[in-house]
Structure formats: C-alpha cells, structure tokens
Amino acid sequence: MIVSERLRPRLRACLALLVLIPALALVGHAQAATKKLKIGVTLHPYYSFVANIVGDRAEVVPLIPGEANPHNYQPQPADITRAMTLDALVVNGIGHDEWAGSIVKAAGRGANLPIIQANASVALIPIGGDQSGAKVVNPHTFVSTTAAIQQVFEIARRLGELDPDNAATYRRNAMAYAGRIRALRARFMSRFAELDLTTFRCATTHAGYDYLMQEFGLFVSAVIEPRHGVAPTARQLANTIEAIKKAQVRVLFAEKTFSLDLAKPIEAATGVKVFTLSHITGGTYSADEFEIAMAENLETLAAAVEYSQR
Amino acid sequence: MASQPMNDLDADLSAGKPGQVVRPASGRWESAAMVLLTLGVIACLAGYLLLRPREVDPPAALSWQVRSFDGLNAVDQAIHSALLPAGEEIIWNNNDTGGWITLEQAQKIVLPPFYRDAFWKSNGEVHWQLILPGSHQAHARTPDGEAASAAQSPSQVSQATQGQGAAVYYGSGGQLPGQSAYLLVIGHAHAGVMWANQATIWVHRDPNAPYPGIVKPEALVSKGWRQVIAYDGASEIERVKGTQP
Numbered sequence: 001m002i003v004s005e006r007l008r009p010r011l012r013a014c015l016a017l018l019v020l021i022p023a024l025a026l027v028g029h030a031q032a033a034t035k036k037l038k039i040g041v042t043l044h045p046y047y048s049f050v051a052n053i054v055g056d057r058a059e060v061v062p063l064i065p066g067e068a069n070p071h072n073y074q075p076q077p078a079d080i081t082r083a084m085t086l087d088a089l090v091v092n093g094i095g096h097d098e099w100a101g102s103i104v105k106a107a108g109r110g111a112n113l114p115i116i117q118a119n120a121s122v123a124l125i126p127i128g129g130d131q132s133g134a135k136v137v138n139p140h141t142f143v144s145t146t147a148a149i150q151q152v153f154e155i156a157r158r159l160g161e162l163d164p165d166n167a168a169t170y171r172r173n174a175m176a177y178a179g180r181i182r183a184l185r186a187r188f189m190s191r192f193a194e195l196d197l198t199t200f201r202c203a204t205t206h207a208g209y210d211y212l213m214q215e216f217g218l219f220v221s222a223v224i225e226p227r228h229g230v231a232p233t234a235r236q237l238a239n240t241i242e243a244i245k246k247a248q249v250r251v252l253f254a255e256k257t258f259s260l261d262l263a264k265p266i267e268a269a270t271g272v273k274v275f276t277l278s279h280i281t282g283g284t285y286s287a288d289e290f291e292i293a294m295a296e297n298l299e300t301l302a303a304a305v306e307y308s309q310r
Numbered sequence: 311m312a313s314q315p316m317n318d319l320d321a322d323l324s325a326g327k328p329g330q331v332v333r334p335a336s337g338r339w340e341s342a343a344m345v346l347l348t349l350g351v352i353a354c355l356a357g358y359l360l361l362r363p364r365e366v367d368p369p370a371a372l373s374w375q376v377r378s379f380d381g382l383n384a385v386d387q388a389i390h391s392a393l394l395p396a397g398e399e400i401i402w403n404n405n406d407t408g409g410w411i412t413l414e415q416a417q418k419i420v421l422p423p424f425y426r427d428a429f430w431k432s433n434g435e436v437h438w439q440l441i442l443p444g445s446h447q448a449h450a451r452t453p454d455g456e457a458a459s460a461a462q463s464p465s466q467v468s469q470a471t472q473g474q475g476a477a478v479y480y481g482s483g484g485q486l487p488g489q490s491a492y493l494l495v496i497g498h499a500h501a502g503v504m505w506a507n508q509a510t511i512w513v514h515r516d517p518n519a520p521y522p523g524i525v526k527p528e529a530l531v532s533k534g535w536r537q538v539i540a541y542d543g544a545s546e547i548e549r550v551k552g553t554q555p
Contacts, residue, residue, distance in 0.1 A: 120542060121398075123540040125379065153398045214391060217388065
C-alpha cells in the first residue's frame with residue numbers, strides 16, 4: 001500500500017505513540033514497585049535497628065538532628081518538614097520521645113502516619129532503687145540486648161505489615177541482627193561467668209540501665225535522679241548517699257554524655273568509683289552505632305564488676 | 311445657708327409615701343439569662359467531666375494471672391523478659407523451617423534464658439526441657455526423670471490429645487530463693503489449638519513443680535500455674551494516653 005507523502009508524518013507520530021505509551025506505563029510501574037518506604041526514627045538505637053532490618057529495601061530518616069538531646073528536645077521547623085515525607089515512624093512511645101507527637105501533629109500527619117511503637121510487646125520493668133516505694137516505668141528499653149531484640153522483632157513485624165513484599169526479608173534480617181546482638185552479649189557474659197555477682201551492688205545517676213543490669217542478674221540499689229532528667233534536692237541527695245552507704249555500694253554508673261557534676265560529690269561522700277555508661281542518644285546516626293555503644297557499655301559493666309570483686 | 315429644693319421622690323419619701331418602682335427596660339430577662347448561663351456552664355462542666363479522655367488503669371491480673379511488672383520477683387522478671395523474645399524467635403523459626411529450636415540449638419545460637427551463661431547462672435541455673443507437640447504425656451516426668459505417677463484417665467488422655475499441638479519449654483529446679491518454675495507454651499496452628507502460633511508464659515510458685523502434662527489453660531490453672539501478663543509498652547501507652555498504639 002502506498003501512503004501519500006502528506007500522511008506519512010502523521011503515521012509516524014501514531015506509531016511512535018503506540019510504542020511510547022506502553023513504555024511509559026512500564027516505567028511508572030517499575031518506579032512504583034521500587035519505591036522505598038521512608039521510615040522515620042526518633043532515637044539513635046532505632047536508627048540502628050531499622051537500618052539493620054530494612055537493609056537497602058527502605059530509607060531510614062532520623063526525625064531530629066543527631067546531636068540533639070532527646071530528653072529536653074524542642075521541635076524545629078525542619079523536623080516538621082521531614083515528618084511530612086515519612087511513610088512510618090518508629091518511636092519509643094513510653095516516655096523518651098514525647099516530642100515526636102507534637103512534630104507529627106504539626107506536620108498534619110496525625111491521622112495518616114503509621115506509628116510503630118517499638119516497645120509495644122516489651123515487658124517493662126520499674127526504675128531501680130527506692131523511688132519512694134512507687135513503681136515507675138523505665139523507658140530505657142533500648143539500653144539492653146534482650147529488650148532491644150524484642151523491639152527489633154516488633155519493628156520488623158510492623159514493617160512487614162506495612163510493606164508485605166519485603167516482610168520475609170525484614171524478618172530474616174531481624175533474626176540475623178538479633179543473632180549478632182546475642183553474640184555480642186555472649187562474648188561479655190563469658191567474662192562474668194567466673195565472677196560472684198550476688199554481692200554486686202551499684203547506684204546510677206540516671207535511671208537508664210535497669211534493663212541492662214537485669215540481663216546480667218545485677219541489681220541497682222539507688223538512683224540519684226528522683227525522676228527522669230530531674231536533679232535531686234539536697235534532702236533527696238542526702239538520703240541517696242545514706243542508702244549507698246547502707247547498701248555498701250562500691251560502684252556508681254554515670255551517663256557518659258552528661259555532666260559528672262552530680263556524680264563527683266557522691267564519689268567524694270561515699271568512696272564509690274564512678275564508671276560511665278552510654279545512653280546511646282547522641283552523635284552520628286549509623287547502622288552499627290547500637291552495637292558499638294553496647295560493646296562499650298558491656299566492657300564498662302565487666303570492668304565495674306571486676307573492680308567490685310577486688 | 312438656704313436648703314436645696316427637694317425633688318418629687320425625696321418629697322414623697324419624707325411624707326411617708328412609697329416611692330415609684332422603676333422597672334428595667336429589659337423586663338428582667340437578664341436574670342433569666344444569668345440563670346440559663348449558669349446552668350449552661352454547669353452542664354458543660356458536667357459533660358466534660360463525664361466525657362473527658364480518662365487514663366486507663368493497667369490491665370488487672372485475674373486470680374490465675376500475675377503481672378510481670380509488679381507481681382514477679384527480680385529473677386522471675388528477668389527470665390520472663392528473656393522468654394518473650396525467645397518465644398517470638400522460636401515461632402518465626404517454626405514458620406520458616408517447620409521445626410522447633412531445640413535446647414542444643416539454643417546453646418549454639420546463644421539464646422537466653424536457655425543458653426548457659428552468666429545470666430543463666432545468676433538466675434538460678436534453671437533446668438530446661440523441650441516437650442514437643444504430640445509427646446506431652448510421654449514427657450510427663452519430674453525434673454529428676456521419674457515418670458509421673460498415676461495412670462491417665464480416658465478424659466485426661468482426651469484433653470491431652472486436644473493440647474498436643476503445643477510445644478513447651480519447661481524450666482524447673484531453679485536454685486534461688488523465691489524462684490518459680492516456668493512454662494513457655496507455644497500453640498501450633500496445625501493442631502487447631504485456641505492460641506495457635508502464640509506464646510504464653512506461666513509460672514509456678516514451686517520451682518520443682520512437675521511438668522503438668524496437659525498444657526491447656528484450665529488444666530494449668532488447676533495445678534497452680536499462673537499465666538504471666540506482661541505489662542508491655544502497649545499497656546503503658548494505653549494507661550498514659552488512653553489509646554492503644
């Protein structure tokens with residue numbers, strides 16, 4: 001069939017469209033299939049947890065700057081902008097990142113941003129020490145290995161619900177990560193195996209380490225801060241010093257990233273030796289930050305127990 | 311000094327006549343409005359008090375349950391905390407492989423509370439046994455290996471058969487004062503048990519309590535086992551915010 005010269009350009013255009021339209025549709029589909037979820041996190045340990053669970057299948061987005069102190073954080077405009085782009089947000093939810101709710105609300109995502117409560121299935125324990133007889137929930141579940149693994153599993157399960165195509169990968173990665181955390185713990189457990197832990201008594205400036213102590217069968221005799229982030233009064237400090245002397249505590253754990261202003265007078269008054277543990281709530285976000293910080297914490301804990309045996 | 315002339319009202323009052331009552335131009339509607347406003351405020355306050363979001367109390371334990379947060383001692387609490395993620399991993403492993411993590415495997419993968427490390431040592435050196443689905447009666451033994459005494463009645467065997475789908479990690483013989491015996495009961499979907507693929511944790515005040523044989527809840531309760539209710543993050547969020555996550 002001979003096509004006239006006049007119709008030939010139109011025919012070419014139609015053919016081009018026939019080829020291009022399916023191609024464009026395929027590109028769109030491929031983009032949708034490879035779209036990575038943006039998972040927001042509020043605290044440093046959750047960055048490590050989520051990064052190890054998702055691998056390269058999703059993007060991990062810290063909600064607040066790495067150097068910010070989550071204990072008294074004031075939300076910033078940039079946090080709100082970040083929250084607007086998230087597909088889910090992983091939170092502690094039990095007292096360590098209450099500001100996250102304000103950010104989500106201000107971003108207009110209160111109704112449609114899935115919130116993953118990392119601690120939803122973690123068995124909580126009270127803050128150690130006296131606490132005036134009250135049983136106060138300790139929110140520092142991430143300063144541990146066992147409770148950390150429980151959170152990793154919870155996050156993986158919830159992410160799998162949000163992203164079913166990658167659910168099997170998330171679960172596999174979570175189990176592998178849990179295995180690494182347990183191996184880390186086991187390495188230090190062997191150092192404890194020969195020690196008598198029954199007589200070990202310690203005090204802490206911040207109620208951040210009860211879950212960690214529980215794993216090693218260690219007990220906190222006194223906590224200096226009467227409430228999370230609240231400095232003690234002179235009377236409370238005097239009572240705590242008395243309790244430390246009475247319980248024959250030889251070790252005081254202070255927070256690595258906090259000032260030692262509170263620890264030094266107690267050291268002077270009671271003769272305890274001060275060791276510092278990390279809260280894992282500051283610095284650069286990274287996938288291996290939790291393992292590095294926990295290794296340091298376990299090293300410190302082992303050193304403190306060994307010191308107490310002398 | 312000359313006195314000021316009196317007006318009509320002063321004159322009437324001086325003369326003992328009653329004064330003229332001036333009625334408000336609004337016809338006393340302000341009083342009614344004030345009453346209505348007061349009633350409205352009271353109604354609003356009452357409505358707020360009745361409908362305000364309330365803090366929910368932590369779930370109360372039933373007579374056959376115990377709360378992990380404030381009902382267990384430190385050792386039981388530590389073992390319970392370790393059993394929770396262990397149960398999750400055991401279930402996931404079962405989903406993937408169809409098998410159960412044996413106590414030998416638990417040593418290899420350093421899985422607490424079964425792994426014999428400093429944690430195991432400082433928490434009473436509990437003796438753990440794995441009772442696989444379908445073998446409950448056969449494993450009804452004391453920690454010392456003695457067979458359970460009486461022969462099973464037909465109804466007991468029937469009950470045990472119904473519960474055969476559960477895999478159980480049974481811990482006993484803990485050496486610390488006040489320590490319990492432990493059961494991690496994992497329902498298995500294939501047997502159609504009521505808590506399929508779900509782990510429940512039970513404790514018994516006697517650290518040497520024999521293996522119960524039948525692991526259905528009512529049977530466990532009748533033998534003095536108590537289910538541990540974890541006070542978890544979801545419960546805490548509900549208590550503080552009045553909403554489930």
